Amino acid sequence: MTLEGIKALSDRYVMNTYGRLPVAFVRGEGAYLWDTEGKRYLDFLCGIAVTVLGHCHPKVSEAIAQQARTLMHTSNLYYIAPQAELAQKLADCSVFDRVFFCNSGAEANEAALKLARRYGHEFLDGRYEIITMENSFHGRTLATLTATGQTKYQKGFAPLLEGFKYVPFNDLEAVRAAITEETCAILVEPIQGEGGVNLPADDYLPGLRQLCHEQGLLLIVDEVQTGLGRTGKMFAYQHSDIRPDIMTLAKGLGNGFPIGAMLATEEVARGFEPGTHASTFGGNFTACTAALAVLEVIAEENLVENAAQVGAYFRERLNRLQAKHENIVDVRGKGVMNAIQLSAPQARAVQDACRERGLIVNAIGDHIVRFHPPLNVQREQVDEAVSILDAALAEQTGK
Ligand SMILES: Cc1ncc(COP(=O)(O)O)c(C=O)c1O
Known part of the structure; x- marks a missing residue:
């Protein structure tokens, strides 16, 4: 189904309780998602802190499939x-x-x-x-x-x-x-x-x-x-x-x-x-x-430790981003639960600009952008996310 087709059906038949963003994902693997157009996204939201192991971890998928057959x-x-x-x-x-x-x-x-x-x-x-x-x-x-x-x-x-x-x-x-x-x-x-x-x-x-x-x-x-x-x-x-x-x-x-x-x-x-x-x-x-x-x-896979370590690295990278972008007024979080606070009401614009560039993050209200990557996120993926975020923030300020 195309995005337009899915959207038309949803808008017609699904109870109107969600303001949805214009994307429909069709596949996921690890920290990545793919949409109906085949575009790949780095997922730093994980279905709002749900897919802690990334999408479709083979061990979990296999366990579910086997149990479903039994x-x-x-x-x-x-x-x-x-x-x-x-x-x-x-x-x-x-x-x-x-x-x-x-x-x-x-x-x-x-x-x-x-x-x-x-x-x-x-x-x-x-x-x-x-x-x-x-x-x-x-x-x-x-x-x-x-x-x-x-x-x-x-x-x-x-x-x-x-x-x-x-x-x-x-x-x-x-x-x-x-x-x-x-x-x-x-x-x-x-x-x-x-x-x-x-x-x-x-x-x-x-x-x-x-x-x-x-x-x-x-x-x-x-x-x-x-x-x-x-x-x-x-x-x-x-x-x-x-x-x-x-x-x-x-x-x-x-x-x-x-x-x-x-x-x-x-x-x-x-x-x-x-x-x-x-x-x-x-x-x-x-x-x-x-x-x-x-x-x-x-x-x-020692993932609690990975979340602590790579999460700290992520905050370090966000702090460096704050030194560059004065519209970031706070960086906070623990492990892989993190957020930046913006001085201007640009959180949604940043969220959308990130998505355009292939990164899924989440705006909370007007000023906060939240990140929930999987526990097994890698430093290279943090680097990839930070560079997209950097560009999305620069777009807001024209810097
Ligand atoms: C701290 C906390 N408690 C409860 C809930 C509600 O969970 P659910 O949406 O699964 O009912 C949420 C959802 O975001 C949450 O963040």
Whole structure:
């Protein structure tokens, strides 16, 4: 199908919820994508932090194909071997003991919110209120939309859920002041993703942990975007040496196969019992087999370390670009989760100019350009991306 054909069908039949860019990809391999015209792109977005191993990693594709030929789905009425194995592997590489599987980031957060509320109901004298951060993003279901501290996503969906409070990100005193006798949990992204790649101060997550400890609250980390090696650690909370009570994952877990997970400590997992939460598709054979292959490849190919090293090199190159382009006012990130902030509202223009030149990046609002290359990105690919970005930025300023 041509781009025009795909566009015409989409515009006519697909629900009108996305503002789409004028391109349709038809094939992917590693860090590269090809469109309907056969044009090649270096992908520094990875489906918004999803294809952590690059596109169509042979081990993952083969594992999915083989499982699809054997058994795809039975339901959680029965035991599921790859689900049990995946839960064990996730527990082994984190501080958590138990896992609930679902199909997306929003569902993982929905499960976390429900677990926190039910734990509050059962073990914290009925506390139910949850504190979240301004500028956060947690998903589009009604509960996760309510948890999301950005009014632009909430407009038109009132009444939202009761029992949520918002405080500025990186402000421990604001959190302390917001805690009431009804508070049961604090929900935070270790690095805010959709909010613009906002990093926490060094004492922020340990401070939240300490506050939760003092006040008997649960600390929930939303690692839907930061998890699975993206920040140069397997999970971003590990930069702070803390033990959260609940963590959510999705995006990179299946390298493109839809799967989400909500992990909790043994203590907090007591909040759920049979019948309290469920998902028909959650943790089925195919999804868990894909995720097991992802974890295997991350370990075998030492990709968390690669993300840390090549990510640092990328920031170094971006810093050099900042010295050249005065419209870059900030370079920030960790591992392969990075962004530049522009002084003028040119993020979309830069995104489009990069795409014209064969590089996929993502504008967040008017001023931020975000990069999510795969964990196995190579220095030469960073060089290629930076040189395209350099040209795209120069086009904006005429330099
Ligand atoms: C931190 C965070 N949480 C939750 C979500 C929602 O995930 P999904 O779109 O898979 O529902 C996102 C999506 O961007 C995210 O970045």
